[in-house]
Amino acid sequence: MHKRKLIEVALPLEAINRESVRENYIYKRNPSSIHKWWAQRPLAATRAVLFSQLVDDPSSRPDLYPTEAAQRVERERLHGIIERLVVWENATDENLLHEAHIEILKSTDDSPPIIFDPFSGGGTIPLEAQRLGLRARASDLNPVAVLINKALIELPATFRDQPPIFPDAATSEIRTWRGAEGLASDVRSYGHWMMTEAYTRLNHLYPDAVLDDGSQARPLAWLWARTIICSNPACGVEMPLLRSRWLSKKRGREVHVVPQVSPDQLHPSGKRIVFKLSSDPSTAPTKESDGTMSGRSGATCVACQGHTPINYIRSEGRAGNIGYTLLSTVVEHNRQRIYLPADELQTAAALIDRPEVTVDGAMADNPRWFSPPVYGLTEFSDLFTARQLVALTTLSDLVADVRTRVTHNGGSELYSKAISTYLAMAVSKMADYSNSLAVWYPQEDRPKNLFAAQAIPMVWDFPEQNPFTKIGGSFHACVRIVSEAFEALGRGPVAEVMQASAVDAAGMSGVMATDPPYYDNVGYSDLSDFFYVWLRRSLRDTYPELFSTMLVPKADELVANPVRHDGKEGAKAFFEDGFRRVFARAHANADPSIPTSVWYAFKQSESDARGEASTGWETLLEGMIRSGWEITSTWPVRSERGERRISIGTNALASSIVLTLRPRQSSAETIDRRGLIAALEAELPDALRKLQQGQVAPVDLPQAAIGPGMAVFSRYAAVLEPDGSKMAVRSALSRINEILDQVLNEQEGDFDPTSRFAIAWYRQYGYGVGKFGDADNIARARNTSLAAMDREEILTSRAGNVQLIKPGELSWDYEVLNDSHTSNWEVLHHLIKVLERNGIAAAGEFLLDALSRPDGVVDADLVKELAHLLFRIAEANGWTKDALSFNSLVTSWPEILEVAHTPRKTTAAQGAFDFEDDE
Structure with missing residues (x-):
C-alpha cells in the first residue's frame, strides 16, 4: 500500500480559494498575462496542488507521527507552508520555494519525479512545477500554446542570471542581473528600437489633433462606428450602427455622441449623419435610447427612424457594403482624456489602401464561436482596418530585423531567437487590441481587448488605438507587459517543451498533472488562429517546424467539435475515444506511489433515462475509470472573481474541480447496484458537508459532489446492474445527485x-x-x-x-x-x-x-x-x-x-x- 499524499487527506482550501480569487485581479507581472490563452487555472492553486500531490500526509508516517495529535500538528505545519505558498507576493520568494522543495525531497526519497502535462495550454502547471524546483515537460498540439510554454519555462531558465547585451544596457545599471531580468531588459530595449523604427516609417499616418485653443496633441485612439445604407429606399442615408452612444462615463466628465442629420449634396441621399459631442444630461443615452443597434433584431435609422432588419445588415456585409465613420478622436491633455469631434484630417489619415500582403487564413465556419463571417468578415485580415494592418505588418516584419541586430551586438543565435519570440508575442498581443472588434470601455476611458470571452463576436462601434502611444494595448504597453510577465521567472531546471498530440505525450515518464480541454466549451485551435497568423508572419523562419502549416493543426485536437467530426455523435465519439487513449496510455506508465492530478470544470446539463450529467464529465470519468484509474480525492477550487454573477443554466462555474487518481488495485472487488448505493449513503453525506464548509458555491455543489461520489464508484472493478450489465458513469452520477438532494433535504x-x-x-x-x-x-x-x-x-x-x-x-x-x-x-x-x-x-x-x-x-x-x-x-x-x-x-x-x-x-x-x- 502506497503512502497517502497530503492532497488525498486535507488541504487548507479556504486559503487556497481566497488567493486564487485574488489572483484574478492582478495583471502586472502575472505570468498568465504574457499572451492570451483560454481557461487557465490559478497559479496559486496550481502551486498548492503540485506541492500537496508530492508531499506525504503525516498519517502515512506512523513511525514519525504515531498519534492522531502528532499527525494533526504536522499536517498544520504543512498547511502553513501551503498558506504561504499561495500568497501572490510570495510567488518569487526563493527561501519559501526552497523550503517547499525540501519538503518534496523528504517525501520522494530525494528523487522527485518529472511532472508532465500533455495538455499544457497556457503553461500554468509546468511553470509552477518548475518554480517548485521540479523537472517539467510540457506538451501541446497547438503551436501558440507551445510558444507560450517556451516563453514561460524554457527561455527564462536557459538565459537566467545573464546581463543584457543591448549596447550600454548592462553598464547603465550597476547591479546583479537575477533570473530573467537581463533577458527582459533586452526585450524592452529591442522593442523600443522596433517602435522607433516603425514610427519613423508610419508617423505620417497618425497626425496630431488640434485642440480648441489651437495647440496640438497626439491622438490616443479614434472611435469609429460601422455604417450601411438605410434599407428604406426613400431615405438611403449612410446610417451608423452603434452599440452605445457613450464615450466616457467618468463622473463629472461624461461624454456621449448625439447623431444629427445634416444636408450633403455630394451624397446620393442628399444628407448625411454627423456626430455632435455632448455632456448635457438632457441628451444623454438611456436604456431605451442608447445605440442604434437593437440586439439581434437589427438597427434603427437616425434619419427616418425606420427599422433595418439584421438579415439586411448581414447581406450588405456579405456584399462588402459595410463601411465605418469616425465618431471622435481621443487625446490626452493635462493628464485627462479629451474627446474631440470628428474632422476631415483625422478621417483622411485613416482612409488608406490596405497592404497587398498581410496575413492569410480564414475563420472557422462555426457560428457558436465566430459571428463576423455571417457579416462578410471571413478572413482574419478582414478584422482589421487598413491602418491597423499597416502597423501590425510593419512591426511583424521588424521582428526578423531584431534577430540580425541581436547577433550583431554579440548575442548567440539562440539568444536572438529568444528576443524575437517575446517581441513577436508583443505584436500578437497588440493585435488583440488593434482590431475592429475590440471595444471602448467608457467607464475607464480605455480600449478593451477582443478576447474578453472565448469567442469572436461581431462589434459595431470600435476604437482604433494609436500604436505609438503608451495607452493600454499599444506596442509599448504590450512589450512592457510581456517582459514583466517573465522577468521574475527562470528558477528551477530548464523545462522540456514539445509539440505533440495528447495521446502521444501521455506516454511520457513521470507524474501527470494536467488540465484537459472541456469537451466542447472552448474552440482552442479555431480561436488561436487569430494569433497564429501574426505569430507565423513574425516567426516562420525562427520556428519553421512550429509554423509549417497555414493555420493551427486541428485534425487531432481533442475537442468535441461537431462541425469537424460529422455532427454531435461523431464529435462525442472522437472525444471519448481520444480521452480513453490518453488515460490508458498514462495508466500504463503511471508511478503508483504518487497520484495523478486532473483539473476539470463542466456543469451537468443533460438528462435522459440513465440520469443527469454533462457529456464532458461523463466522457472524462468514463475515460479514467475504464482505463483502470481510481479517484482518490477531489477538491473544488475557486477560479473566478468573487463578485461574478453566475448564469444559471449555462456552463459558467465559479469553481474548477481537482481530482487525484491512482491505478486501481488489481484486487478491487465487484459489487451490485444496491451495494454501491449503500456505500454512497454511508460516505457522501459527510463529504458533502465538508464541501459546503469549504465555501463551494451552490451552483458548483453538484459538480463538486461528483468527486467523492465517483471516488466510491471508481474503487470497484465493476458495479453490476440488476440485469448483470456494468453500471454506466451516467447512472452513477444520477445516484450521486439523488443523495445530494437527500442530504440537503435532511x-x-x-x-x-x-x-x-x-x-x-x-x-x-x-x-x-x-x-x-x-x-x-x-x-x-x-x-x-x-x-x-x-x-x-x-x-x-x-x-x-x-x-x-x-x-x-x-x-x-x-x-x-x-x-x-x-x-x-x-x-x-x-x-x-x-x-x-x-x-x-x-x-x-x-x-x-x-x-x-x-x-x-x-x-x-x-x-x-x-x-x-x-x-x-x-x-x-x-x-x-x-x-x-x-x-x-x-x-x-x-x-x-x-x-x-x-x-x-x-x-x-x-x-x-x-x-x-x-x-
Missing part, C-alpha cells in the same frame, strides 16, 4: 421552526401566493404560527392568501439586534437584501450584528446551508433570479465572513478593505 431538521416552515412553503410556491389553510397546516406542524411570521415580516397573510416576502421587498428599518426573535431565514434574506444593494462590506457588518445577538441563536454555518438548500430548490423550479441571489451570497461568503470577524472600522478604512486587491 438538513432541514437543523433549522428553527420558522425557517422549516418557510423552506416547505418556498419549495411549493416560491415567492408566489398560496392559500391560508394550506399554510396554517404547515405552520402548526412545525410549531409556529402565521400571525407571528406576519409580524416578523417573513410573509404576508391577507384575505386568505399567504406569500413569502422577497429580499428586495424587506424593510430597511429592520434592526437585527432589536428583533425579539430572529430566524436563519430572516438573516439570510436580509443579508441578500444588503449584499445586492450595498455590497460585501455592508453585508459583513449586518452578519456581525446578527452573530452578536446575546441569545446566540444565529448560526453562520446554518445560514449558508440554508442558501445551498434554497438554491437547489430554485434551480430545480427554474426560478433563475432567486437562484442567482442564493448563489451570489455563498460565493461572497468568505469575504462577508471576514468582515464579520474583523473589528469594526471606519467607513473609509472599510472601503480600503473592499478594493485593496483590485489591481
Whole structure:
C-alpha cells in the first residue's frame, strides 16, 4: 500500500480559494498575462496542488507521527507552508520555494519525479512545477500554446542570471542581473528600437489633433462606428450602427455622441449623419435610447427612424457594403482624456489602401464561436482596418530585423531567437487590441481587448488605438507587459517543451498533472488562429517546424467539435475515444506511489433515462475509470472573481474541480447496484458537508459532489446492474445527485421552526401566493404560527392568501439586534437584501450584528446551508433570479465572513478593505 499524499487527506482550501480569487485581479507581472490563452487555472492553486500531490500526509508516517495529535500538528505545519505558498507576493520568494522543495525531497526519497502535462495550454502547471524546483515537460498540439510554454519555462531558465547585451544596457545599471531580468531588459530595449523604427516609417499616418485653443496633441485612439445604407429606399442615408452612444462615463466628465442629420449634396441621399459631442444630461443615452443597434433584431435609422432588419445588415456585409465613420478622436491633455469631434484630417489619415500582403487564413465556419463571417468578415485580415494592418505588418516584419541586430551586438543565435519570440508575442498581443472588434470601455476611458470571452463576436462601434502611444494595448504597453510577465521567472531546471498530440505525450515518464480541454466549451485551435497568423508572419523562419502549416493543426485536437467530426455523435465519439487513449496510455506508465492530478470544470446539463450529467464529465470519468484509474480525492477550487454573477443554466462555474487518481488495485472487488448505493449513503453525506464548509458555491455543489461520489464508484472493478450489465458513469452520477438532494433535504431538521416552515412553503410556491389553510397546516406542524411570521415580516397573510416576502421587498428599518426573535431565514434574506444593494462590506457588518445577538441563536454555518438548500430548490423550479441571489451570497461568503470577524472600522478604512486587491 502506497503512502497517502497530503492532497488525498486535507488541504487548507479556504486559503487556497481566497488567493486564487485574488489572483484574478492582478495583471502586472502575472505570468498568465504574457499572451492570451483560454481557461487557465490559478497559479496559486496550481502551486498548492503540485506541492500537496508530492508531499506525504503525516498519517502515512506512523513511525514519525504515531498519534492522531502528532499527525494533526504536522499536517498544520504543512498547511502553513501551503498558506504561504499561495500568497501572490510570495510567488518569487526563493527561501519559501526552497523550503517547499525540501519538503518534496523528504517525501520522494530525494528523487522527485518529472511532472508532465500533455495538455499544457497556457503553461500554468509546468511553470509552477518548475518554480517548485521540479523537472517539467510540457506538451501541446497547438503551436501558440507551445510558444507560450517556451516563453514561460524554457527561455527564462536557459538565459537566467545573464546581463543584457543591448549596447550600454548592462553598464547603465550597476547591479546583479537575477533570473530573467537581463533577458527582459533586452526585450524592452529591442522593442523600443522596433517602435522607433516603425514610427519613423508610419508617423505620417497618425497626425496630431488640434485642440480648441489651437495647440496640438497626439491622438490616443479614434472611435469609429460601422455604417450601411438605410434599407428604406426613400431615405438611403449612410446610417451608423452603434452599440452605445457613450464615450466616457467618468463622473463629472461624461461624454456621449448625439447623431444629427445634416444636408450633403455630394451624397446620393442628399444628407448625411454627423456626430455632435455632448455632456448635457438632457441628451444623454438611456436604456431605451442608447445605440442604434437593437440586439439581434437589427438597427434603427437616425434619419427616418425606420427599422433595418439584421438579415439586411448581414447581406450588405456579405456584399462588402459595410463601411465605418469616425465618431471622435481621443487625446490626452493635462493628464485627462479629451474627446474631440470628428474632422476631415483625422478621417483622411485613416482612409488608406490596405497592404497587398498581410496575413492569410480564414475563420472557422462555426457560428457558436465566430459571428463576423455571417457579416462578410471571413478572413482574419478582414478584422482589421487598413491602418491597423499597416502597423501590425510593419512591426511583424521588424521582428526578423531584431534577430540580425541581436547577433550583431554579440548575442548567440539562440539568444536572438529568444528576443524575437517575446517581441513577436508583443505584436500578437497588440493585435488583440488593434482590431475592429475590440471595444471602448467608457467607464475607464480605455480600449478593451477582443478576447474578453472565448469567442469572436461581431462589434459595431470600435476604437482604433494609436500604436505609438503608451495607452493600454499599444506596442509599448504590450512589450512592457510581456517582459514583466517573465522577468521574475527562470528558477528551477530548464523545462522540456514539445509539440505533440495528447495521446502521444501521455506516454511520457513521470507524474501527470494536467488540465484537459472541456469537451466542447472552448474552440482552442479555431480561436488561436487569430494569433497564429501574426505569430507565423513574425516567426516562420525562427520556428519553421512550429509554423509549417497555414493555420493551427486541428485534425487531432481533442475537442468535441461537431462541425469537424460529422455532427454531435461523431464529435462525442472522437472525444471519448481520444480521452480513453490518453488515460490508458498514462495508466500504463503511471508511478503508483504518487497520484495523478486532473483539473476539470463542466456543469451537468443533460438528462435522459440513465440520469443527469454533462457529456464532458461523463466522457472524462468514463475515460479514467475504464482505463483502470481510481479517484482518490477531489477538491473544488475557486477560479473566478468573487463578485461574478453566475448564469444559471449555462456552463459558467465559479469553481474548477481537482481530482487525484491512482491505478486501481488489481484486487478491487465487484459489487451490485444496491451495494454501491449503500456505500454512497454511508460516505457522501459527510463529504458533502465538508464541501459546503469549504465555501463551494451552490451552483458548483453538484459538480463538486461528483468527486467523492465517483471516488466510491471508481474503487470497484465493476458495479453490476440488476440485469448483470456494468453500471454506466451516467447512472452513477444520477445516484450521486439523488443523495445530494437527500442530504440537503435532511438538513432541514437543523433549522428553527420558522425557517422549516418557510423552506416547505418556498419549495411549493416560491415567492408566489398560496392559500391560508394550506399554510396554517404547515405552520402548526412545525410549531409556529402565521400571525407571528406576519409580524416578523417573513410573509404576508391577507384575505386568505399567504406569500413569502422577497429580499428586495424587506424593510430597511429592520434592526437585527432589536428583533425579539430572529430566524436563519430572516438573516439570510436580509443579508441578500444588503449584499445586492450595498455590497460585501455592508453585508459583513449586518452578519456581525446578527452573530452578536446575546441569545446566540444565529448560526453562520446554518445560514449558508440554508442558501445551498434554497438554491437547489430554485434551480430545480427554474426560478433563475432567486437562484442567482442564493448563489451570489455563498460565493461572497468568505469575504462577508471576514468582515464579520474583523473589528469594526471606519467607513473609509472599510472601503480600503473592499478594493485593496483590485489591481
